[in-house]
Amino acid sequence: MTTTGRATTGTTTGIDKVVASASEAVADIPSGASLAVGGFGLCGTPMALIEALLATGVDGLSVVSNNCGVEDWGLGVLLGARRIAKMTSSYVGENKEFERQYLSGELELELTPQGTLGEKLRAGGSGIAAFYTQTGVGTQVAEGGLPRRYHPDGTVAVASPPKPVATFDVEGEPREFVLEEAITTDYALIHAEVGDRHGNLRFHASARNFSPLAAMAGRICIAQVERLVEPGELAPDDIHLPGVFVHRVVEVGDVEKRIERRTTRPDATAAAAERTS
Template sequence: MDKTVATAAEAVADIVDGSQIAVGGFGVVGVPEVLIDALRDSGAKDLEVISNNAGVDGRGLGKLLETRQISRIIASYVGENKEFARQYLSGELEVELTPQGTMAEKLRAGGAGIPAFYTVTGVGSQVAEGGIPWKYDDQGNVVKESPAKEVRTFSTFGEEKEYALEESLAPDFALVRAAKGDRAGNLVFNKSAQNFNPPAAKAGRITIAEVEELVEVGEIDPACVHVPGVYVTRVLPLTPEQAADKPIEKTTLKEA
């Protein structure tokens, strides 16, 4: 089955207002920039996005924040985007902060068909007890906060511990970027791009992958496949120029 599409606009054409979308990447690494550009141009709004972070100003999800197309974000880290912070604190954006490892597992479990799981992460804090501000009004008052989670005690590894129940994530769509992919949707991610891309790809009901290098079926060693094609709905081959567009988030130089 050839899952390739000719354009990014075609790839995201069925993402409508109010869709829930998981987006791969970490900072500016492994971010599906071309698909995000197409989603911005589509005009779809009131989107709920699941992503480790909200990109940076002018890159990644920062572009959708600039156009006010995102109404809610489930994220772990938000410190690199000034527009994100402004919208959150001014009451324009709802934000569900989630521990990074927990969010990765919520996506992985969603892709595996597991509706919920228990974790020790967050027990004894507002993560489990509730009260984390999700949304402010324009006066800075908290109008929505995280609810308390179910906590149970389990005997594990020879001792009793409390664990909090976390619900899994299975979004309507997932957008990811792979270093290599074939026409059947088998994907390979390069180095640190193996961050949230694989769990996001497996969690999405419809997964759309932009690939830097498109190869024919059989050219990827099965042992090297990070995400099998069964999880992938569409494949968008990138141009050499698009594939080469890889910014550096921060450059640190030592004195000569």
């Protein structure tokens, strides 16, 4: 992935990676920077960091994340303020402003299969330049032609290019695979439940999602944590992401956690009572 705004600073002083506030943590992110952002839907979204970044006024951002939040939450607040120039995502539903900007030519989109997106981030963080996968073979993912940007009149301004396809013998049968390039970004923004001063992190349940992969891909990883503990308080087997991938940690305390779409079944007891009344 080609990036534009190159990071210029790294860790905080010494092995203690804690910074005082979300604002301080994101202060050096420039306009035009590329970001890998954790989260899935609205689960595990680093909202404090996103709001702090919004307040800086930076724009022209290239963001890699599974999705772009909703209109008033998650990455949607940056999108609504016209701060994002390009999204690399696997799911783009739930956000009408995203749809409007994309179809009107204001936003570039690199649509990527979900598993491939995760592996592109992991590969980037592991120093692997590219990998072959069967996902997308025989489709526009491999053959090219997916609209990345539209003209205001609805015609395609930029389309995805074709990707190299190679044949490998798998279990005695020749199969085609498409070559996918790894992703690295200038910064990563992630949310974790618990972190220590050395940057070791523990996530809560499914809020782990893309966050470890995003952290690996970012040259500078900034983690917001609900609770900060001292080194040694997290047991080695309880650490989901080692501090080697994390450069800054900011404690944000309890944070609001939203659900994109709440679906419930009718209360059977209440329905029965209503029928007998």
